[in-house]
Amino acid sequence: MSAGVVETTRRRExxxxxxVATALLVAAIAMFxxxxxxxxxxxxxxxxxxxLLGQPTPPGVDYIMHDLRLPRASVSVxxxxxxxxxxxxxxxLLRNPLASPDVIGVSQGATTAAVVAVLVLGVEGxxxxxxxxxxxxxxxxxxxxxxxRKGVGGYRFILVGIGIGTVLTSITSYILTRxxxxxxxxxxxxxxxxxxxxxxxxxxxxxxxxxxxxxMALTLGRVLTGMQLGDDLATAFxxxxxxxxxxxxxxxxxxxxxxxxxAGPIAFVAFMSGPIAVRLVGGGRPVLIQAALVGALLVxxxxxxxxxxxxxxxxxxxxxxxxxxxxxxxxxxxxxxxxGRGG
Amino acid sequence: MPVDLKADRLSLxxxxxxxxxxxxxxxxxxxxxxxxxxxxxxxxxxxxxxxRLLPASSGxxxxxGKSIHATPSREVALRLGILPxxxxxxxGITVTDLVSRGRHVHxxxxxxxxxxxxxxxxxxxxxxxxxxxxxxxxxxxxGGQRQRVWIAMALAQRTGILxxxxxxxxLDISHQVEVLDLLTDLNEAEGTTVVIVLHELxxxxxxxxxxxxxxxxxxxxxxxxxxxxxxxxxxxxxxxxCRLVDDPISNTPMIVPIGxxxxxxxxxxxxx
Numbered sequence: 001m002s003a004g005v006v007e008t009t010r011r012r013e014x015x016x017x018x019x020v021a022t023a024l025l026v027a028a029i030a031m032f033x034x035x036x037x038x039x040x041x042x043x044x045x046x047x048x049x050x051x052l053l054g055q056p057t058p059p060g061v062d063y064i065m066h067d068l069r070l071p072r073a074s075v076s077v078x079x080x081x082x083x084x085x086x087x088x089x090x091x092x093l094l095r096n097p098l099a100s101p102d103v104i105g106v107s108q109g110a111t112t113a114a115v116v117a118v119l120v121l122g123v124e125g126x127x128x129x130x131x132x133x134x135x136x137x138x139x140x141x142x143x144x145x146x147x148x149r150k151g152v153g154g155y156r157f158i159l160v161g162i163g164i165g166t167v168l169t170s171i172t173s174y175i176l177t178r179x180x181x182x183x184x185x186x187x188x189x190x191x192x193x194x195x196x197x198x199x200x201x202x203x204x205x206x207x208x209x210x211x212x213x214x215x216m217a218l219t220l221g222r223v224l225t226g227m228q229l230g231d232d233l234a235t236a237f238x239x240x241x242x243x244x245x246x247x248x249x250x251x252x253x254x255x256x257x258x259x260x261x262x263a264g265p266i267a268f269v270a271f272m273s274g275p276i277a278v279r280l281v282g283g284g285r286p287v288l289i290q291a292a293l294v295g296a297l298l299v300x301x302x303x304x305x306x307x308x309x310x311x312x313x314x315x316x317x318x319x320x321x322x323x324x325x326x327x328x329x330x331x332x333x334x335x336x337x338x339x340g341r342g343g
Numbered sequence: 344m345p346v347d348l349k350a351d352r353l354s355l356x357x358x359x360x361x362x363x364x365x366x367x368x369x370x371x372x373x374x375x376x377x378x379x380x381x382x383x384x385x386x387x388x389x390x391x392x393x394x395r396l397l398p399a400s401s402g403x404x405x406x407x408g409k410s411i412h413a414t415p416s417r418e419v420a421l422r423l424g425i426l427p428x429x430x431x432x433x434x435g436i437t438v439t440d441l442v443s444r445g446r447h448v449h450x451x452x453x454x455x456x457x458x459x460x461x462x463x464x465x466x467x468x469x470x471x472x473x474x475x476x477x478x479x480x481x482x483x484x485x486g487g488q489r490q491r492v493w494i495a496m497a498l499a500q501r502t503g504i505l506x507x508x509x510x511x512x513x514l515d516i517s518h519q520v521e522v523l524d525l526l527t528d529l530n531e532a533e534g535t536t537v538v539i540v541l542h543e544l545x546x547x548x549x550x551x552x553x554x555x556x557x558x559x560x561x562x563x564x565x566x567x568x569x570x571x572x573x574x575x576x577x578x579x580x581x582x583x584x585c586r587l588v589d590d591p592i593s594n595t596p597m598i599v600p601i602g603x604x605x606x607x608x609x610x611x612x613x614x615x
Contacts, residue, residue: 005477006465009439010456012478095433226447232396232427237447237500238420284436284481 013283017290020280024293028077031300035073036065038308043069075198075263076299076317078206080273082259084295085217085288087270088277089252092224092286093245094157097332100271101136101256104161107270108168109139110260115172115187119179129205129261136257139164140249193266193318195303202262209258217251217288220244224286266318268325269298275328298324345372346422346503346536348393352402355385355392362388363560365402370504375530376538377547380557381581386540387428387508389557393538394425394506420448424502426493428509432481438492439477442467445499467498470532471525487518494525504536505529511543519543523550548572549593556580572596 036048043051043061051057051065087100101107113135117123123131143164147156172191176184223244226234231241256270276298277290302320310320348370355363362385370376370393378386391397393404395411404411411419424445432441445467446460468474471491476484481492490510497505507526511519523539523546530537541547547554548568555565556572558580564571577585583600590597 005474006439006443006468007458007461009437009478010443010461013437013440222450225444228433229430229444230427232391232425233430233444235396235416236394236420236425236427237444238415238417239447240416278435282435283440284433285440 017281028297036069071198075195075203077296079259079263080296080299081292082255083269084273085292086252086256088274088291091274099158102270105165106136107260107265108165110136110257111265112168112172132261133257136253140253190264192316193264194316195263206258206262213255220248221288267322347407349405354401371553373534374552376553377551378540378555379547384557385560386557390540423504424497424500425506426497442496445496463499467495471495506538508540545597548595
C-alpha cells in the first residue's frame with residue numbers, strides 16, 4: 001500500500017497533464033476548423049475537408065480556402081505554437097512569469113529589425129523574415145552578454161531585457177515617424193500583430209522553423225525539471241546549467257523571432273500561454289506542450305473575436321490579445337511581490 | 344558505494360575576493376562530518392566548492408581520486424548529492440513530484456521512469472517520515488515538514504556522499520534534532536558519508552563523528568569533538584569566552600557562553 005502513494009500521485013499528475021494536452025489539442029483543431037468554415041462566405045465542414053483533400057467543391061470555395069482562410073488559420077496556429085512554447089521556455093528557465101520574450105525585448109528586437117529592413121532599407125519578402133530572426137537573436141545575445149556575471153541570473157536578465165526592449169521600441173517609433181504615412185500605416189498593422197493577408201512564402205519559413213525547433217525545445221526541455229529548482233540543484237542533478245540554458249534560450253528566441261517575422265509581435269501570447277497552461281495542469285511540473293497549444297488556441301480564438309465578434313469593423317489579432325493580456329500583466333505586477341516571488 | 348572526497352589546497356572566492364584559502368581536507372568516508380565556524384568564515388563556500396557548485400580559483404577537489412571539475416557532471420551526480428541552503432520549490436509542486444526530481448540523474452534519453460524510481464522515492468519519503476504527505480502541495484507544509492521533504496529529495500538521488508548546507512535553519516529545536524537524527528539514521532543504515540554545515544554548536548558537537556572548525560577561510564582544528572575542542576579554541580574562533588561542560592546526554596562538549604551580564608560567580612567576558 002505504501003509503495004502505492006508515490007505511484008498513484010505521479011500517475012494522477014501525468015494523467016491530468018495528458019488530459020489537458022488532449023483537450024487543448026481538440027479545442028485548437030475545432031477552432032482551426034471554425035476559422036476555415038466561418039465568415040461572410042460560409043463553407044460547410046464537409047466542403048472544408050473536401051477542399052483540403054483537393055476534391056471538387058462548389059465554385060469559390062477553393063479560392064477562399066486556399067488563398068484566404070487556410071493561410072490565416074495556419075499562421076495563427078504556427079505563430080501561436082511558437083510564441084506559447086518560447087514564452088514558457090523563457091519563464092520556466094528564468095523562473096519568473098515576467099521573463100517572456102515579448103516582455104524582455106526579444107520580440108522588440110525582431111520588430112525593430114523588420115521595421116528597419118522594410119522602411120529604411122526597402123527590403124521585401126523572405127529577407128524580412130531572416131532580418132527579423134537575426135534581430136531577435138542579436139537582441140537576445142546582447143541581453144545575455146550584458147547580464148552575464150559569471151553566469152546569467154534570472155532577475156538581472158529580465159531587467160536588462162526590459163531596458164533593451166524600451167530602447168528598441170523608441171527606435172521603432174522614431175523610424176515610423178520619419179516614414180511616409182501610408183507605408184507607416186501598413187507597418188503599424190504588422191506591428192500590432194496580424195494574421196490576415198499572409199501569403200505562403202511568409203508562412204513556409206515559420207512552418208519549417210516550428211517543425212525543427214519545437215521538437216528540439218521539447219527534447220532540451222528535459223532539463224527544466226532540474227532547472228526549475230535553481231542553478232545549484234540543477235548542477236547537483238548533473239545538468240550542465242549554462243550550456244543547457246543557452247541552448248534552450250537560443251531555441252526559444254528562434255521560435256519567437258520566426259513567429260514575429262510572420263505575424264508581427266502578437267501582444268502577450270508568449271507572456272500568457274505558459275501561466276495559463278500551468279494553471280490548467282496544476283502542480284509544479286514544466287508544461288511546454290500545453291503552453292504551445294494554449295498559444296495556438298489563444299491566437300485562433302483572438303483572431304476569431306477580432307474579425308467576427310466586434311461589430312462591423314475587423315481588428316488585428318494583436319489588439320484582442322493586447323486587451324486580454326494587459327490586465328493580466330498588471331495583476332501579475334501587483335501580486336508578484338506579495339508572494340515574495342519577484343525573482 | 345563508498346565515495347572518497349578530498350580537497351587539495353582548494354581556494355575559492357567570488358570575483359577578486361578569496362573566501363577559502365588553500366584548504367586541504369579529507370572527508371572521512373562513512374562518517375558524519377560537521378563544519379562549524381562564525382558567520383562569513385567560508386564554511387558554506389567551502390561546501391559549495393566541494394560539490395563543484397563553485398569553480399576552484401586554485402587547487403582542486405578530488406572525487407575518488409579524480410578532479411571533480413574534470414569528471415562529467417552526471418557522473419558526479421551519481422556519487423555526490425548536495426542540498427544547498429534555502430532552496431525554493433516551484434509553486435504548486437507536490438511532495439511526490441519534488442522528491443522525484445532527485446531521480447533526475449537516473450533518467451536519460453533512453454531510460455524512462457521505472458518502478459525502481461518509484462521505490463527510491465518511496466523509501467526516501469519513508470526515511471524522512473513524509474510518506475503521509477506524498478500527495479500534498481509543498482506550499483502547504485510547515486517549515487519542518489518542508490525541510491524533511493527537501494532532504495528526502497536529496498536522499499532519492501541515492502548518492503554515497505551527501506552534503507547539506509545548514510539543513511536546520513529556521514527550524515525550531517525539536518525539528519533540528521529530528522533532522523540530525525534523520526541524517527544519522529541514514530549514515531548508520533546506508534553508510535552514507537554525510538557532511539553538514541551547521542550553526543548550532545552544541546548539536547554539532549553532539550552529532551559530529553568528525554568536527555571541522557573554520558575561521559577566515561581556513562581550518563582551525565578538525566577531529567573528534569571530544570579531543571579537539573577547548574575553551575581557548577572557541578574563544579579564538581568565535582570571539583567569545585565560554586565554559587565547555589559535559590553534555591549530560593551525549594557526553595560530548597557543550598558550550599556555556601559567558602557574556603557581560605547574568606553571571607552568578609562574578610565571571611564576565613574579559614580576560615581573567
